[in-house]
Amino acid sequence: MTPAPTHARTCAPAHAPSPVRTAASDETATRWALAARDGDPVAVERFVHALHLDVRRYVSYLSGDPQAADDLTQETFLRALGSLHRFEGRSSARTWLLSIARRTVVDSLRHAACRPRLSDTDDWLSAAERVQPRSLPGFDDGIALAELLDALPEERREAFVLTQLLGLPYAEAAQVSSCPIGTVRSRVARARTSLIGLLHAAERQPPVPAPA
Template identity: 55%
Template structure:
């Protein structure tokens, strides 16, 4: 049985192949229709303050790789795997920056405001704070499967790890989130 998501993935994959052959309109539609997923994914992994830049970098890399897209997975899954590598590279670059009193120099200079200001929804803010406390691999797995709605198989492809690893990361992330919520409730 083909689901709506399967049909959408097939449509996006067809658009990606058409874009790779030089169809500018297909490329524009493909970017427009995948951009929200890429932004949400990068925002959940690295924060909304850098999600725009990471999304842009994802598409910059995807454009140069689009001609090599072979369709072994859906175009969306392929694109999110690129986004994942962009986020990893972002964290590697941040780790290499000089530190000023526990902050990287850029943050210290800009006096960056809190990541989730202006959200306006207590539950969204609370979820973001709880997710921020998770191990990055667990946060990535639970974001893909529980927030963005990808199957465990798709998440395993995006994360480039075995299916069992994704299942384990999601289970542990759930345990961590419940423990953090219980701890917050006990002190609050």
């Protein structure tokens, strides 16, 4: 079998709609992955396009750094395309790819931890956005969800994103996270409880008036 080329374009359209995850779409993505493994360049493009948004959302929430999501997504696909010759379709291509994405984020965090920090705030713009009052223009539901998820412990956040945002079955989420399915269910339940509590707390806060 010929390994798929690692130089394939890994950029999806900037405003691509969120894909609806179904068993059929997973089967299609897996077929494309297998065809890409055998050297079909068109299948490579379709495989990347089908799963690009899911990978980007996952690495963004898992890393807690949306600004690094593009680089982490790119690295995930480069690793995946370089390993396609070992993909046998025993799991769905989505599950296989998200496992690679998880390792990519972990490696990135480990690398960052080894570098000396020059200041407590590496990115002042990102820090400013995090403290922006919710009543100001530009604040939307997506930012609100990201802020709420950031307040969760890492393992609960990952379980919630995999199952509730990306739509993975609990069994596949357990495979991606390398933990028992019961653990995933427990983490999701606790994440939901925490998010409900955070939402109620936010609703009790008086709105901050926008500047005149």
